[in-house]
């Protein structure tokens with residue numbers, strides 16, 4: 150471990166004294182090395198964070214020292230054709246805290262002022278830090294991309310993932326019937342407490358067949374598959390005609406097998422989705438602030454135990470977010 154100099158805010162930036170950071174699978178990928186990502190080492194991990202404003206740049210007018218804030222981890226250029234259309238996460242220079250930029254496993258981090266959003270006094274830093282990446286991703290993929298409608302059947306694979314705990318709640322809020330899969334009944338019961346309607350233990354039964362039968366051999370309208378090669382083939386087989394599978398990541402590899410006969414005969418849509426734009430971030434965080442969506446914190450580790458926290462997340466035993474407390 151070594152000490153960094155404290156960051157100094159640029160004119161349109163703020164420096165945040167981080168009190169809590171949340172882990173994402175992305176942190177594990179960055180730690181292991183992403184072939185296309187060139188980093189200067191040492192590098193600070195961490196996309197999600199919450200804390201208070203420690204200093205503000207000369208052009209910042211809407212935030213003050215001491216404000217409690219949560220961070221939007223996606224940083225866009227504001228000038229390219231996608232940014233001009235408000236589609237921040239498609240920015241040609243889109244960067245994510247902890248991936249392309251120094252992250253939140255730190256006492257202080259500098260971000261553009263627009264990336265810091267004030268949080269209500271009754272929301273803890275741990276809960277706030279657990280929200281952004283999972284909820285913004287869930288919101289965009291289900292509401293913005295899959296365009297879920299009330300009454301639809303939505304299947305979310307791997308209920309214990311932080312993203313899944315957010316997606317279950319977003320799909321319920323949208324009026325959908327939520328199917329989930331998990332490896333243990335304990336996690337399935339926790340998913341039920343979040344609102345999941347139909348529980349499938351994939352260690353006990355082949356999940357695709359089970360869901361097919363549970364829907365009267367119709368299939369579901371939407372599937373969230375962040376698992377990838379291990380599940381994608383079955384996901385496609387589990388969709389109804391006109392169904393959509395949304396892919397916000399792939400934790401088991403990068404190549405997906407797609408049977409073209411299912412694709413055209415059932416007229417399916419495969420939708421990629423990543424992060425969210427500023428409007429979507431603010432929409433979903435407002436619902437978190439109102440208590441309509443609740444960040445699920447599985448376990449809090451002190452920052453010095455970040456390694457143990459990574460090992461814990463890597464084993465996939467968690468239900469919800471793993472958080473680092475920064476004293």
Ligand SMILES: [Zn+2]
Pocket residue numbers: 225226227228229230231232233239240241242243
């Ligand atoms: Zn841009």
